[in-house]
Amino acid sequence: MQIRNVGLVSHQGAGKTSLAESMLFETGTTDRLGSVDNGSTVSDFDPVEVERKMSISLSLLPQRWKETKLNIIDTPGYVDFIGEVKSSLRVIEGAVVVVCAASGVEVGTERVWADVEEAGLPRMVFVNKMDRDNADFYSTLETIQSTLSTRCLPLLLPVGSQADFAGVVDLVEMKAYLGPDMTEAAIPGDLQERCEAAREQLIEAAVEVDDDLISKYLDGGEITNDELRGAIRRSTIAGQLMPVLVGSALRRVGIRQLLDAICSWLPSPDEGGALLAQDATTGEPVTLKPDPGSPFSALVFKTTADPYVGKISCFRVYSGAVSSNSQVWNSSKKSLERFGQLFTLLGKTQQSVSELGAGDIGAVARLESTATGDTVCTRDGPVVLDGIEFPRPNFGLSIQPNTKADLDKMSTVLPRVCEEDPSIQVRREPDTNEFIVSGMGDSHLDILKERMRRKFGVEVRLAAPKIPYKETVAVKTKAEHKHKKQSGGHGQYGHVIMEVEPLPRAGGFEFGEKIFGGAIPRNYIPSVEKGVVEAKQEGVVAGYPVIDIRVTLVDGSFHAVDSSDIAFKIAASQALKKGLTQGQPLLLEPIMDVTITVPDSYTGDITSDLSTKRGRVLGMVPEGGSNVIQAQVPYAEVLGYAIDLRSITQGRGTFTMEFSHYEEVPAHVTQKIVNEGKKEDKE
Ligand code: GDP
Numbered sequence: 001m002q003i004r005n006v007g008l009v010s011h012q013g014a015g016k017t018s019l020a021e022s023m024l025f026e027t028g029t030t031d032r033l034g035s036v037d038n039g040s041t042v043s044d045f046d047p048v049e050v051e052r053k054m055s056i057s058l059s060l061l062p063q064r065w066k067e068t069k070l071n072i073i074d075t076p077g078y079v080d081f082i083g084e085v086k087s088s089l090r091v092i093e094g095a096v097v098v099v100c101a102a103s104g105v106e107v108g109t110e111r112v113w114a115d116v117e118e119a120g121l122p123r124m125v126f127v128n129k130m131d132r133d134n135a136d137f138y139s140t141l142e143t144i145q146s147t148l149s150t151r152c153l154p155l156l157l158p159v160g161s162q163a164d165f166a167g168v169v170d171l172v173e174m175k176a177y178l179g180p181d182m183t184e185a186a187i188p189g190d191l192q193e194r195c196e197a198a199r200e201q202l203i204e205a206a207v208e209v210d211d212d213l214i215s216k217y218l219d220g221g222e223i224t225n226d227e228l229r230g231a232i233r234r235s236t237i238a239g240q241l242m243p244v245l246v247g248s249a250l251r252r253v254g255i256r257q258l259l260d261a262i263c264s265w266l267p268s269p270d271e272g273g274a275l276l277a278q279d280a281t282t283g284e285p286v287t288l289k290p291d292p293g294s295p296f297s298a299l300v301f302k303t304t305a306d307p308y309v310g311k312i313s314c315f316r317v318y319s320g321a322v323s324s325n326s327q328v329w330n331s332s333k334k335s336l337e338r339f340g341q342l343f344t345l346l347g348k349t350q351q352s353v354s355e356l357g358a359g360d361i362g363a364v365a366r367l368e369s370t371a372t373g374d375t376v377c378t379r380d381g382p383v384v385l386d387g388i389e390f391p392r393p394n395f396g397l398s399i400q401p402n403t404k405a406d407l408d409k410m411s412t413v414l415p416r417v418c419e420e421d422p423s424i425q426v427r428r429e430p431d432t433n434e435f436i437v438s439g440m441g442d443s444h445l446d447i448l449k450e451r452m453r454r455k456f457g458v459e460v461r462l463a464a465p466k467i468p469y470k471e472t473v474a475v476k477t478k479a480e481h482k483h484k485k486q487s488g489g490h491g492q493y494g495h496v497i498m499e500v501e502p503l504p505r506a507g508g509f510e511f512g513e514k515i516f517g518g519a520i521p522r523n524y525i526p527s528v529e530k531g532v533v534e535a536k537q538e539g540v541v542a543g544y545p546v547i548d549i550r551v552t553l554v555d556g557s558f559h560a561v562d563s564s565d566i567a568f569k570i571a572a573s574q575a576l577k578k579g580l581t582q583g584q585p586l587l588l589e590p591i592m593d594v595t596i597t598v599p600d601s602y603t604g605d606i607t608s609d610l611s612t613k614r615g616r617v618l619g620m621v622p623e624g625g626s627n628v629i630q631a632q633v634p635y636a637e638v639l640g641y642a643i644d645l646r647s648i649t650q651g652r653g654t655f656t657m658e659f660s661h662y663e664e665v666p667a668h669v670t671q672k673i674v675n676e677g678k679k680e681d682k683e
Helices: 016-026 047-052 079-091 107-118 137-148 189-209 211-218 225-237 255-265 404-420 442-456 522-535 565-582 600-612 641-649 667-682
Strands: 002-010 059-065 068-074 094-100 123-128 152-154 156-159 167-170 175-178 183-185 242-246 275-279 285-288 297-306 310-319 321-323 326-330 335-339 342-346 349-353 355-357 361-365 375-377 383-385 395-401 425-429 434-439 460-463 470-473 477-485 492-502 509-513 549-557 585-599 616-623 626-634 654-664
Touching: 002 016, 002 079, 002 107, 002 255, 016 059, 016 068, 016 123, 016 255, 047 442, 059 255, 059 342, 059 361, 068 255, 079 107, 079 297, 079 442, 094 107, 094 137, 094 255, 107 137, 123 137, 123 255, 137 152, 137 242, 152 189, 156 189, 156 242, 189 211, 189 225, 225 242, 225 255, 242 255, 275 310, 297 383, 297 404, 321 326, 342 355, 375 383, 395 404, 395 442, 395 641, 404 425, 404 442, 434 442, 442 460, 470 492, 470 565, 477 565, 492 522, 492 565, 509 522, 522 549, 522 565, 549 565, 585 600, 585 641, 585 667, 600 616, 600 626, 600 641, 641 654
Parallel strands: 002 068, 002 094, 094 123, 123 242, 152 242, 509 549
Antiparallel strands: 059 068, 156 167, 167 175, 175 183, 275 285, 275 383, 297 310, 297 375, 310 361, 321 355, 326 335, 326 375, 342 349, 342 361, 395 434, 395 460, 425 434, 470 585, 477 492, 492 549, 585 626, 585 654, 616 626
C-alpha cells in the first residue's frame, strides 16, 4: 500500500487541529466530528491541551484515503513548542502549511515556512476558514506569494466567501464542488474567466518541469489533464510548485480535495529523496532502500511518558520491517532493545499491529535505553540515521518542590518529562544550589509544571533563578586578628596577620605564607588556610562567595599551651573579614556573551533595548536580510531575554547566550542588590 507521511504546520490557531479532525471524519476514521472549542478532538487529548485549547505535542493521526495510508502529524503552532515541529519535520516527506483566510500570513507562518524550507520538504498551502468573517482568499493569496513564495499557485479557487462560502473549483478538472456534500457542479458563470486565467497560470508554471511539455506548450499544443497532473506532481516534489488549496475545516469544505491532493502531489516515502545514513561501524555514508525486504532501520522521533503505560516511543521505519516481539539493536546507544507489541497511535488510542514496514510510522512501549533521536536497526550491518536538531533552550527558571514529598518525586519525574521533550533541560547550578529548568519560553515551562502536576502528582514552583554574584576586593590590605580566650582551665589563643590582595579577573583564589622564625608553628598553617577558605564563602558586601583574591599569611604569634587548630581557624576567618572590609570590597556579576539574530529592520530596537539592560554591543554582521548582533550583557538583565526578544521582534529574532566572565557591578546597582538581600533575609 502507498504511504504518505505529512505534517500539518502553521501559526497558532490557523486551524490545523480542526482540519485534522475533518480529515479523520472524511476518511471514515472517526464517525463523529470533534471540535477544538469543546475539547473533543482526537489530536488534542492531553488534559492540558483540552484546557488551553491548543496543541502542545505532535499527534499521530493515521488514516486511509482510497488506496493510500496517510500518516498525518498535527503539530503545535505556538513557538514554545518548536521542538515538536522539528521532530515532525524530520520524519515526513511533505508538509501542508495552513493559513487562515482572515488573518493571512502571520509571523508563525513565516517561521514554519522557513523550517519546512530548511528541512527541504515539498509543501502545499491550505487556506482555511473561508467561511469566517473577513475571510479574503485573494488578498491572502497575494501575501502568500509576496512573503512566502511566488511558486505558490492555486489549484482550487473558492466559490463565494465568508457566510456565502459554498465550495471550490478544481482548476485541473475545471469542475465545481458545492454544498455540504461537495456535489459536482458546473463552474458558476461569474467565476469562469477567473478560473481559466488561474488554470493557464498553473499550466505555465507546471510545464516548466519538463522540456518536452514546455516545447509543446510554447508551440500552442493542448496540454492534457493527465500531462498537467504529471507535471504538477513532479514540480511539487521538486519544490518548484507549491499548490494552494482552499476550504473550511469547520464546514468540511475542500477536505476531500486536500486528501486527494496529498495523495496526488506529495511524495511517497521512496520519492522523498535519498535516505542517507552512516554505517555504525565504519562511519561511511550508506544509502538506505525504503523497501520492506532490506535490513531494518528506524528513527525514534518522539517519546512520551505515561504514568500508567510507561514510556512510549514513536518511530519511523526507513528501511526493512520490524515485527512485534523482536529484538532490535539501538545503534546510537550500542545496546539491545526488546520490541514488544507494536502499535499505531490515533491520538491517544493504541491499535496493535504485528508488523511495520519501510516508510510507516508506529510505536512501541517500555523500551529501556532508547531515547528520542536514536536509531534502532538490525544488529548485522547496523546504521545510524541523522538525529533531530532541537533548538537550544534559553529561558531558565529555578524549579522548587512545594513539599518534602514533592522533592522526592521531583527527582524521578523530572528526567521523565525531560525525556518527553528534548527542548527542555535541567541542570543544577552549583553556585546557587538551585535546579534550573530551561525551555523555549514561559508557556513552555508553565506547561511543564502543569504536566508534572496532572500526570505525576508533583507540585513545583517556578521562580527567577538566583544570580550567582561574587565578591572581591579592589586594593591590597593587611589585616590582623588575635583570638584569645581565658576561661578557667584551657584557654584559646591564635594570632594571625595576613595580606589580602586582588587578583586579576578569573584569578580564582590563592593562599600562601611567609612565616619566618616560627612565629606560627607550621602545623597550624593548614588551619589558617581552612579558616580563610571557609570565611571567603561569605563576603562582606552581600554575603556572596569571594573570588579573585590572594591571601598571604605573613606573621602572627602563638601560645605554647592555649593555641589550637580551632583557635587559628577562628583567628584566620576573622582576619579575612577585616581584610575584605578594608580592601574596598566589590560585588561582581556574571556577564553573558549574547548573539542575537534579527531581521535588519529590528537592529535599532534591539540595540536600544540592550543599552537599557547595561549591555555592550561588540559587533554586527549582516547575514542575508538579517543582522547578527554580538553583545555582552549582565546575566541579571537577560534572565527573561527569550520573552523580551520575542516581544520586540514579534517572534522573528533568535539568540544564544553563554557565560563570558565576571565584572564589577556598578555602585548604584550594588546598593539595590544589597537591599534586596536584606529584604530576603527578613522574609
Ligand atoms: P490550530 O491551533 O492550528 O490547531 O487551530 P485550531 O484547529 O485549534 O483552531 C483554532 C480556532 O479556529 C478554533 O476556535 C476553531 O474552531 C477555529 N477554526 C478552525 N478552522 C476553522 C474554519 O474553517 N472556520 C472557522 N470559522 N473557524 C475555524
